[in-house]
Amino acid sequence: MLTLPAIFAINHLLAAESWARNALIPHCGKSARLCLPPMDIDITVLPDGSIAAAEGVPETRIKANPSALLRTLNGEMAEVELSGDIEFAKTIGFLLRNLKWDFEGDLGRFTGDILAHRMAGAANSFFSWQKAALWNLSGNLAEYWTEERPLLAKAADVSKFVADTDKIRDDTERLEKRIERLALRDRNS
16 A cells, blocks of 8 residues: 555655665665565565565565664664565665655755755754654653652662562572472481
């Protein structure tokens, strides 16, 4: 359902970056399934380094959870499951991390460079503000849930609990050994 718009968007990004197309050209004819919830995209690499919808079952599979995609788009490393041609999968991962949309350039074609620059600056400011607000909200909620209404455990409390549990387990094992030795000594007496 969303495969064709996704392929169109990816090809738009690839068209603007010759290095990205050149990275895909050695993988011409290979296909991959990108499992990026909420959708799966089956792609195949064309001879010019662009992509098209794959037919059949792709031999390479890249599966990520929803947070992995967001982390990758944010420039962070994220864990994904890879199967099939690992070099091809690594190339796709590299492109996902490094391909950037030139929003200002695309907008400038319709509105002119000055207005596009101002609109892009406003959008960046807005998204930076949203990101900071979300970060502050998550920090405040975490503090509230650990301090005011303890729904979450503090890291120090979890560490203490684990250490106490390990100590109880070790003490129990020593007590069992001692009881076994005493029982064996009573049988031998």
